[in-house]
Amino acid sequence: MNAKRVTISLLLLCVLVPLSQAQIKHIEMRVEGMT
Amino acid sequence: MKQHLGRQSGVQNVEVSLIDGKVEVTPKEDGQIDPAQLLKATYDSGVTAAEMDMTARGKITKDASGNLGLQVAPNRSFVLAPNDLSKGLGSLAGTQTMVTVRGQLYKKPEGKRQKVDTSVPLKLSIFELEKRE
Numbered sequence: 001m002n003a004k005r006v007t008i009s010l011l012l013l014c015v016l017v018p019l020s021q022a023q024i025k026h027i028e029m030r031v032e033g034m035t
Numbered sequence: 036m037k038q039h040l041g042r043q044s045g046v047q048n049v050e051v052s053l054i055d056g057k058v059e060v061t062p063k064e065d066g067q068i069d070p071a072q073l074l075k076a077t078y079d080s081g082v083t084a085a086e087m088d089m090t091a092r093g094k095i096t097k098d099a100s101g102n103l104g105l106q107v108a109p110n111r112s113f114v115l116a117p118n119d120l121s122k123g124l125g126s127l128a129g130t131q132t133m134v135t136v137r138g139q140l141y142k143k144p145e146g147k148r149q150k151v152d153t154s155v156p157l158k159l160s161i162f163e164l165e166k167r168e
Contacts, residue, residue, distance in 0.1 A: 021133060022093035022107050024068055027060040030086045031077060032143075034036065034056055 036080040043076050044069065056085075066108035070140050071157055087141040089159065092166075097128035105136065105159055113140070116160040124164070135166035 040049045040060065045068030048061040058077070062068040070089060077084045093107040098114075103121055106112040115121040124134060138161040 024091045026090040028088045029058040032083045
């Protein structure tokens with residue numbers, strides 16, 4: 001039972017860790033009509 | 036506009052250059068920033084967004100129709116506009132490889148000032164592959 005839980009936890013880590021490193025780093029806009 | 040954009044979710048800092056009409060947005064690391072919402076907020080503050088470019092790190096995905104995407108958060112991804120660079124990333128779909136890319140998310144259609152249609156998902160047109168790891 002414990003081994004199953006550890007396996008599931010490891011699988012979740014494999015999926016979630018890379019996604020947590022994913023991110024929008026920078027956004028740049030060119031705008032018109034700004035005074 | 037700076038204050039209006041700065042109040043949007045996931046925005047850490049906004050720098051506005053009046054001379055060349057550039058607006059630089061630094062996101063927080065919470066992944067809450069929504070580019071479509073930023074476009075809407077820009078319009079609401081009384082100016083027109085002509086272009087929006089984004090640098091992002093994420094995983095390449097492929098949907099059921101075969102469209103490639105860049106997943107930048109568990110609940111946020113952008114469809115990739117087909118071009119040579121996006122085609123080159125197709126082999127990474129479904130893998131754990133992370134890529135950092137620069138691309139254009141929005142370009143104003145020719146003509147008059149138009150309200151940004153936030154119901155249409157933004158497509159990312161990649162023009163630079165910065166990193167692949």
